[in-house]
Structure formats: C-alpha cells, structure tokens
Amino acid sequence: MAAKKQQDVCEVKTVDKAKVKAVKKVMLSDKDVYSLSEIFGVLADSSRLKIIYALSKEELCVCDIASILGGSISAISHQLRILRNLRLVKFRKESKRVYYSLDDKHIKRLFDQGLKHVRE
Amino acid sequence: MAAKKQQDVCEVKTVDKAKVKAVKKVMLSDKDVYSLSEIFGVLADSSRLKIIYALSKEELCVCDIASILGGSISAISHQLRILRNLRLVKFRKESKRVYYSLDDKHIKRLFDQGLKHVRE
DNA sequence: TTGATATTTGAACAATTGTTCAAGTATACT
DNA sequence: AGTATACTTGAACAATTGTTCAAATATCAA
Numbered sequence: 001m002a003a004k005k006q007q008d009v010c011e012v013k014t015v016d017k018a019k020v021k022a023v024k025k026v027m028l029s030d031k032d033v034y035s036l037s038e039i040f041g042v043l044a045d046s047s048r049l050k051i052i053y054a055l056s057k058e059e060l061c062v063c064d065i066a067s068i069l070g071g072s073i074s075a076i077s078h079q080l081r082i083l084r085n086l087r088l089v090k091f092r093k094e095s096k097r098v099y100y101s102l103d104d105k106h107i108k109r110l111f112d113q114g115l116k117h118v119r120e
Numbered sequence: 121m122a123a124k125k126q127q128d129v130c131e132v133k134t135v136d137k138a139k140v141k142a143v144k145k146v147m148l149s150d151k152d153v154y155s156l157s158e159i160f161g162v163l164a165d166s167s168r169l170k171i172i173y174a175l176s177k178e179e180l181c182v183c184d185i186a187s188i189l190g191g192s193i194s195a196i197s198h199q200l201r202i203l204r205n206l207r208l209v210k211f212r213k214e215s216k217r218v219y220y221s222l223d224d225k226h227i228k229r230l231f232d233q234g235l236k237h238v239r240e
Numbered sequence: 241t242t243g244a245t246a247t248t249t250g251a252a253c254a255a256t257t258g259t260t261c262a263a264g265t266a267t268a269c270t
Numbered sequence: 271a272g273t274a275t276a277c278t279t280g281a282a283c284a285a286t287t288g289t290t291c292a293a294a295t296a297t298c299a300a
Contacts, residue, residue, distance in 0.1 A: 005138075013185050013246070014183055014246080015183050015187045016180075016184055018284095019178055019180065019184055019185050020187045020188055022168070022177075022178070023174050023177050023178055023180070023184075023188050026136075026177060027170065027173065027174070027188065028169070028170065028173055028191060028235075030271090031273060032235065032238060032239070033168065033169050033170060035238035036163070036169050036234050036235065036238055037164050037165055037169060038229075038238075039165050039234060039237060039238060040160050040161075040163035040164040040169075040234060041160075041164035041257095042163045043156070043157070043160035043164075044157050044160040044161035044163075045157055045257090045258080046153045046154065046157050047179055047259095049148070049153050049156050049157060049160075050147065050148065050153060053147065053148055054143050054147070057142075057143050057146060058139055058142070058143055060136075060139065060143070061136075061276080061277090062276070062278095063134055063135050063275095063276070064135050064136055064139055064140050064143075064278085067135045067140045067146055068140050068143050068147065071259090072259080072260075072261095073276075073277065074259080074260070074261080074262095074277085074278080074279085075258075075259055075260075076277095077276095077277060077278055077279080078259080078279085079221045079258085080257075080276085080278095081278080081279085093266095093267095094278090095267065095268070096267050096268065096275060096276045096277080097264075097267095097275095097276065097277085098276075098277065098278095106233075106236070106237040106240065107237070109233065110230075110233050110237055111156075112154050113226075113229065113230050113233045114154065114159060114160060114230060115148075115156065116226070117159060117226040117227070117229075117230055118152060118155035118156055118158075118159060119152070120226065120266080122279075127272070134275070134276080146262085149252090161287095165287090165288080167288080167289095181246080181247090182246070182247060182248095183245095183246070183247085191289085192289080192290075192291095193246080193247070193248095194247090194248080194289080194291080194292095195288075195289055195290075196247095197247060197248055198248090198249085198289080199247080199288085200247095200248095201248080201249085212298095213297095215297060215298070216245060216246045216247080216296075216297050216298065217245095217246065217247085217297095218246075218247060218248090241300100242299100242300085243277100243298105243299090243300085244298085244299085244300100245287100245297080245298080245299100246295100246296080246297080247272100247279105247294105247295080247296080247297100248293105248294080248295070248296095249272105249292100249293085249294070249295090250291105250292090250293085251290105251291090251293105252277090252284105252289105252290085252291085252292105252296095253288105253289085253290080253291100254287100254288090254289085254290100255286105255287080255288080255289095256286080256287070256288095257284100257285080257286070257287085258275090258283105258285085259282105259283085259284085259285100259288095260281105260282085260284100260288070261280105261281090261282085262280095262281090262282105263278105263279085263280085264277100264278075264279070264280095265276100265277085265279090266275100266276085266277080266278095267274105267275085267276080267277105267298085268273105268274085268275080268276105268282105269271085269272100269273085269274080269275095270271105270272085270274100
C-alpha cells in the first residue's frame with residue numbers, strides 16, 4: 001500500500017505537465033496503435049518473413065513454400081492463414097493446389113524498409 | 121508414421137523444383153531474417169509503439185512517459201530496456217531523472233511507413 | 241543519517257504465440 | 271468406390287512475452 005502510494009505520487013506529481021499534455025494531445029489513436037502492432041506483429045516472425053519474401057519473387061503453392069522454408073505443410077498453412085486474415089496474401093485454387101501471392105502493395109515496401117534498416 | 125511418410129513425399133516429390141530452387145537461391149540469410157524479426161518484434165507492441173512515437177516528439181523522462189501512456193513506471197522501464205538493448209533509444213541522466221530520446225534515424229522512418237500502411 | 245524521489249531489476253504469473261499431431265475437406269486418378 | 275495428393279483446421283503443448291509486485295540502487299534534501 002505504501003509502495004503503491006509512492007508510485008501514484010510519482011505519476012501524478014513530479015511530471016513535466018506541459019510536455020506530457022503536449023505529447024498526449026498528439027498521441028496516436030488506439031486504433032492506429034492496434035493496427036500498427038498488428039502488421040508489425042505479422043512481420044515479427046521468421047517463417048512469415050520468409051514466406052513474404054518468397055512470395056515477392058514468385059507465386060507459389062503451399063507445398064513449394066514448405067519445401068523452400070523446410071517446415072511442415074501444416075505449419076506453413078497456419079502461417080498463411082494469418083497472412084490471409086490481414087489480406088497480405090491472396091490465393092487461387094488450381095485443381096488440388098492452392099497458389100499464393102502477395103496481395104498488398106505496401107507490405108513489400110515495409111519489408112524492404114526493414115531490410116534497409118538492419119543492413120546499415 | 122504413415123502420416124509422416126505422406127508429408128515427406130509431399131515436400132520432396134510434388135514440388136516445382138525449378139521454382140523452389142530459384143527462390144531458395146535468393147532467400148534471405150538467417151541473420152537478416154533474425155534481425156528483421158527482431159526490429160519488427162519491437163514495433164509489435166502497443167506500449168513500445170507509443171513510447172517511440174512520444175520520444176519522436178520530445179525528450180522525456182521515465183515518469184513523463186508513464187504519465188503519457190498511463191502505465192506503471194516499472195512496466196515502462198522494462199520496455200525501455202528492450203528499446204535500449206536494440207539501441208533504438210539513448211538516455212542521459214540529470215540528477216535523479218533519466219531522460220530518453222530516439223537514437224536511431226531509421227526507426228522513425230520504419231514507424232512512419234507502417235503508419236502510412238495502416239492508414240490507407 | 242534518514243527519508244523521499246526516480247528508476248532499475250528479478251521473479252512470478254497470466255496471456256499470447258508458433259509448432260506439432262491427428263483428423264478433416266477437397267480434388268483427381270484408377 | 272477407393273486411394274493418393276494437397277491443403278486446412280482444431281486441440282494440445284512448449285516457448286516467449288508483457289505486466290505486476292517487491293526489492294534494490296542512486297540521487298537529493300533536511
């Protein structure tokens with residue numbers, strides 16, 4: 001209880017009110033923050049990054065992707081569902097096969113910007 | 121065992137070998153993939169996104185940040201450590217206070233690119 | 241030195257995430 | 271119809287992550 005009081009005091013009293021107010025005023029909306037964490041979250045996984053990169057080169061079926069990444073079909077399929085849900089990839093069925101390709105102009109740019117970042 | 125066999129067959133036999141080989145050839149290095157997932161991972165959290173955004177506007181002490189985000193000092197400090205470890209923020213001590221600011225030219229660009237993506 | 245402020249840190253805990261496994265659908269071939 | 275291929279899906283499980291809580295450190299002020 002004493003500890004909690006101490007924290008409350010800190011958060012309320014000893015702050016640069018003007019600064020805080022100014023930054024709060026221009027703070028991102030919860031919606032923007034949520035959407036941002038969502039796309040960045042998609043890009044925060046090795047398998048998905050590789051899938052996105054692979055699909056930026058070629059349209060590929062699930063089997064091809066699994067072969068390229070070296071993972072199980074099931075694991076790839078689960079990841080593709082995540083990419084599908086955020087509409088980052090589209091797919092077409094050709095008999096038994098399902099061919100995936102990128103369905104988002106921006107995602108590759110974001111990916112490339114990230115790559116630029118890590119390579120400098 | 122039968123199931124496993126089936127998967128192996130799929131992954132090895134029924135694949136477009138030329139395509140797979142071509143994409144494998146240009147595939148990202150493990151190092152690049154790891155680094156990418158690392159920075160995107162940092163950006164995949166609401167608190168950290170808000171911190172980065174706030175610090176892009178003003179240099180702020182931990183207390184200010186906590187006040188802006190409405191979280192506990194401890195939680196913010198933990199997040200700042202993550203940002204520090206990836207050298208996305210720098211800090212200076214001024215008596216009791218620790219002031220943080222962005223220490224990476226690229227991260228804001230990546231952030232803005234993401235924002236552009238979600239707002240279209 | 242004692243007490244208050246400002247921040248960091250470690251451990252514990254719940255929530256989220258990615259993978260595996262097994263079962264399910266869908267299409268083609270015989 | 272039966273079998274094989276291609277993919278999807280749900281449940282379970284381990285691993286990772288973010289937060290909280292309590293304790294530790296550092297600086298300042300009386």
